[in-house]
Amino acid sequence: MKNMLSGTAINFSASSAASATDAALGDLPTWKLQDLYPSATSTAFTGDMEKAGRQAIAFEEKWKGKLADAATKEGAEGIGQALKEYEALDEIIGRLGSFAGLTYFSDTSNPVNGKLYGDAQAKITEFSSHLLFFALELNRIDDAIIDACMAHDPDAGHYRPWLIDLRKDKPYQLEDKLEQLFLEKSMTSAAAFNRLFDETMAELRFDVDGEKLPLEVTLNMLQEKDPEVRRKGAMALAKTFKENLRVFTLITNTLAKDKDISDRWRNFEDIADSRHLANRVERDVVDALAAAVKQAYPRLSHRYYKMKAKWLGMDQMNFWDRNAPLPETSNAVIPWNEARDTVLSAYSNFAPEMAAIAKRFFDEQWIDAPVRPGKAPGAFAHPTVPSAHPYVLVNYLGKPRDVMTLAHELGHGVHQVLAGAQGALMCQTPLTLAETASVFGEMLTFRALLDNTKDKRERKAMLAQKVEDMINTVVRQIAFYEFERKVHTARKAGELTSDDIGELWLSVQSESLGPAIKISEGYETYWAYIPHFIHSPFYVYAYAFGDCLVNSLYAVYQKADSGFQEKYFELLKAGGTKHHSELLKPFGLDATDPSFWSKGLSMIEGLIDELEALDKSA
Incomplete structure (x- = not known):
């Protein structure tokens, strides 16, 4: 989840990968964060930090108080140019925050990581304070003027989805000084208590x-x-x-x-x-x-x-x-290589392109898998920035659920890779649809395993586990x-x-x-x-939203003669450029229809029916 990680902290050595070997699990990979920066002390990292600071100040000096006038112009003096510069800055800041965050979550108990976390967060908040005016000032421009700007300036037109989306924040926008106060105080309020929770949880022993x-x-x-x-x-x-x-x-x-x-x-x-x-x-x-x-x-x-x-x-x-x-x-422990092959095979059966993207996570060290002291619990996929690539964190212990978690997070990863083409401002999918690819990846993996299972007892165990996972998700x-x-x-x-x-x-x-x-x-x-x-208060309903949506989506896939994969990839590539109603329309689905959720829930009920039938026939 990107919003959990942005502005986070430090350097995790790949040399510890060798110590993460277990006889039953096999060699578990650790991620190669050098794809972002060589280290927290490298000239690349410190240089980008200084560059982001300079450019944030320069951006504010160039555009603050001038956006209304820029909305009537094109080219180097127009809103489109301002948006391109803003996106480029967002890319640099996002890369810095991603590196800092991922290394911090590699070992939150390391005080050096904690310092980098705090320092990076403070710097990013400082940069953001110089950029805060941009969205606020854009939203004070009359809608008709912005509409005309998007129509006549091709550069501004490119960012139409972002600009239209921005308008939705208008009713809840405060005066600039208040917005700046809220932003700067977040370091010593919400962000501080988030960090306290993470570090306390990492230190707990049972x-x-x-x-x-x-x-x-x-x-x-x-x-x-x-x-x-x-x-x-x-x-x-x-x-x-x-x-x-x-x-x-x-x-x-x-x-x-x-x-x-x-x-x-x-x-x-x-x-x-x-x-x-x-x-x-x-x-x-x-x-x-x-x-x-x-x-x-x-x-x-x-x-x-x-x-x-x-x-x-x-x-x-x-x-x-x-x-x-x-x-x-x-009781068998599932080795890492078997888990990898299971997920990639299921993805490939659906679409070879999907498996090819997922395979890169394994081949190019985009995954951190071992359980170790101080590492963040649970699992996540972090998109970083479009100029880099996502990373996946899991805590792999060889359970069947761990295989499904891997399939889930790789679904996120594939989605993030495909959406990256939209650029830093428009690649992020709203959380409700961000769970679509992850839950769909789980479903593909489960169905592939179930289809290959003929033994009634094994089938019952698999169905039961899937039902439990769906109950946990919904x-x-x-x-x-x-x-x-x-x-x-x-x-x-x-x-x-x-x-x-x-x-x-x-x-x-x-x-x-x-x-x-x-x-x-x-x-x-x-x-x-x-x-x-x-x-992320109230984030959790996104899982239920995604599961029910995917249940309906998978039912469409099962009945589709052809063309489903292409439409599915278009959904993923859209990132944050389209509303859920627009993305689901090609599949004949509508989340605003009261009966939509009942259809999704009926798939879970159908699996329970199948379990009951298996139980009676045993």
């Missing part, structure tokens, strides 16, 4: 039988076959989260209040409206999605977990059994969204205690998981480790 484990390894215990191992992992997580709740509660309260202040000054009506605006999606579309998913809880998660409890020989599962493997699931993420809504709403009335937040967490979890899962002591702390609540 005691399991005397062994101090990092977060990813401990979370992975919840997918082990042995119920006692799952219980120990769950209790270790709960204990350490509880010991650190004071910090996480402070972070949550501070960021919720910070957002409330910003929303109030900008006159956003709803607590999630700023996210909807950033995603370029209408509030009623998201409301319809959330309502459809909540209405489907009994048919999806409640029903599935009841079936799973029976398969595990339980009347009711403990909360740590939610992602437990079925008895039919193989049901769980909408429950997260509802939790955030409750937290941010309650925060308006005053500061929340850890117990207050825990109660809100349990209320949405019990509703979404259903009666087949026993929510016992300890689970009330599990809200604390979810990074999306910290880095």
Whole structure:
């Protein structure tokens, strides 16, 4: 996620790749950040930092207060020229921030990385303060003048999607001095508490039988076959989260209040409206999605977990059994090379061009795969800038879910490569559609594996895992969204205690998981480790949006005679130049149609039906 990383920090040595070898997993790759800069102390990095500073000041001196006049001109004095210069600066700053961010997330516990993170963020904020006027001043120009400018100036016309998109921010735009204050204060408010969360989480260790484990390894215990191992992992997580709740509660309260202040000054009506605006999606579309998913809880998660409890020989599962493997699931660790070949083969069967792009991530060291102390947990794909290439971070432990995560993040990577041709200003896809390629990549990989599986027991295990992944992507993420809504709403009335937040967490979890899962002591702390609540409030609905959208998209693909791949690639190449309604129209899909979400959810229900049929025939 680019907005999690921009302005971040330092240098990760490729020599540590040799130490990241495990007998079962094989050689796990680490990324080669030298494609961005040789190091944080290189003349290339320091030179670009100085260059960006000089050019930001020069840009402000050249264009500030003159854009209205420039809108009536063409060529070197026109808005189109200003946009080209602005985009070139955005490219340099984006490259600096990407290098700093990716190296910081390679090891957030390294104090040298932390310093670079802070220094780079401060510099980028300083540069941005000189560029802030540009969007604000453009939005003060009459729409008719800008429309005429785009029509007569080819350079300005090129940026039409960006300029039209910019207008949507107009109602929430503040006076210039206030905007500058908000920007500069972000360093000591939201950005500071984001960093506190990341570094605190990276330092946490979870005691399991005397062994101090990092977060990813401990979370992975919840997918082990042995119920006692799952219980120990769950209790270790709960204990350490509880010991650190004071910090996480402070972070949550501070960021919720910070957002409330910003929303109030900008006159956003709803607590999630700023996210909807950033995603370029209408509030009623998201409301319809959330309502459809909540209405489907009994048919999806409640029903599935009841079936799973029976398969595990339980009347009711403990909360740590939610992602437990079925008895039919193989214990074998999936080597890295096998995971790579599985994903590339699935991509190739859909479109060789897609596999060719994904293969570059492996061949050219664009992936960081090993689990290690200090490394950021989870997984992400960061687009960097169009003049470079994306990078993928995973924490690979050889589980089937890790293969699906790899397929997911490579989907993002392919999307980012294809959208890069739109340039730095227009390549970024709104988050709602940014999950399309990733979830589609997962689906391709799953379907390829399922088609090659003839054994009923193996097929049941695979179907069950896919259903769980889809429930985690759709049901769980909408429950997260509802939790955030409750937290941010309650925060308006005053500061929340850890117990207050825990109660809100349990209320949405019990509703979404259903009666087949026993929510016992300890689970009330599990809200604390979810990074999306910290880095990107209300981001989580994008996963459910993407999954339901892809379910509908995949159904179109299954019925299509020809031409689907070409239309799909056009969707990805569009980046941020088109609204979701325009991108989905060639496939006959419309997210504003109330029945759209029901169609997407019906695919999950169909997989549960297939599981039930397999169970009865066994």
